[in-house]
Amino acid sequence: MKKYTKYILLLMVLTIQTNVFAGGPWPQNKGKGYFKLSEWWTVFDQHYTDLGKIDPNLTTGIFNTNLYAEYGLTNRITTIVNMPLFSRNYMNNLRSATTSEIIIPGESINSVGDLDLGFKYGLSKPGAKIAVSATLILGIPLGQTAGGSLENLQTGDGEFNQMVQFDFGKSFQINNIPAYISAFTGINNRTNEFSEEFRIGGEIGLGLMDSKLWVNTRINAVESLKNGATAETVNSTSIFANNTEYLSLGFEANLYLSKNIGISAGFATALRGEIIAAAPSYSVGVFLDLK
Template sequence: MLKNKYILFACCCLLTYCLQAQSGWTREAKGLYVQASIMNFSSNDYYTTEGRLADQGSDFNTSGLLIYGEYGVTDRLTAVLDLPLVRLNSFSTTETVGGVGNIQLGAKYKLLKSFPLSLQVALDIPTNDGTNFAQSKEPNAFGEFDVINLPVSDGEFNVWTTLAASHGFKNGKTYASAFSSVNFRTEDFSNQFQAGVEVGHLFFDKLYLIGKLKIQERLSSENNVQSGSFLFGEGTTFTSFGFTSMYKLSDHFNLVAQYSDYAGFLVDRKNVYDGGTFSLGLAFEL
């Protein structure tokens, strides 16, 4: 029973900037999970909307403080909150601007009593209109300071619908999950499709090591890509992979560290900066 609880914990709670875990399990009634994480990303390797690698000449940097929570309303229904409480964006040639990222509120429902298959619907709520201008550190040739939009919110509502299934193996220490998800976007943005898998194993009854793989595709027949910051995610496609370590500090507290990165072996990288994201978090479970 204890090992199964570890598996449920590992599958339900993980969250990072690039790779969000999805599983077929829900939390037990009145069960609570809260995680606070800091993350950092830096890169100057930008893949254009045509998939061409273009060195931008300056690094793009983003960091933040992320809050993630789950609460078991019933044994089959879990409420989910994803709150980028602080998001900081900059180029190496600009000042840093910040704000609160899109707030995601969701509900996950376990469809079958005998098998961990869940359906989750989550609403992404914008926190601003998608404008957040950063000024250059140095003046241009005309003696003026340039500005660039580095939004922390895409300024539009999204509805994520996710179907996920999981399986815990008989040894009580290993699990696997798979999911598919569609993001229905507004404001003339293209809808998005994601799918992914993850596998985790418990070592020494305290340390979970987890590997993940995810793809994102654009769901649209139009060839045009809406102009604007790459941070809006319009026309963005990729393959991403990640590794998570989760160490049990006590009965209620856990230390979570994660690395994620992009690749192009399944889906081409388009309209995305390519590089690794690091995150470190502290989780509380009740």
């Protein structure tokens, strides 16, 4: 199977994490939910190499229209869905600067992306000082794995992964301003010769303007266990380098326009990485918060 560009999927994972972890360790109450329709994108012309240095690449764009939903099945069990309803991956034309002739024609693919389906269980009782939850996230490969004439365009990685993570969090106030801090750690078990991953991250958020505006910053890290395939261990050079890693920093603002409805905007970038795009990603969206 062709998998030239798993780094692209890693970028998708970045945004998926942004969404999936948005709830922190706090499950939704029974019958309550949070739904978000958002657009996420990145365009990059350089990437981190396996040595962590930055090299150029042909300009590549990835655009995802995501539907994210959390719904409380009980007060302690929340189901989570993240579905890229429309995913577009393209690469620019490569032209001669001397003749302007096309050397490698640009291409694009459009399809649905990989579905993330999750279940969060509150390990701590509702109202506990420190909230703790466990989450299982299943990555269902619905996207396209090898598009374009070079088969280097993707909207999915073609592998079924299972991630178990634990979230910890505490809400508090700073000068009567509501705030929270949370952290998570998890293991992502990947199939199809992908390396397993260790994940860790943290988030701090503040509720401003009488909690109408929530701003947060997140830091996430992915460390590969480097037990998957590489170009050397598989008998095909078409497989994209495995063992991607990154440390990312993100910011997000959520503004409630009414009691339940709001808009959001976010930004994330890799501070360091291996085999991952060296460019920021952006997101905008609208959400419905059934409190």
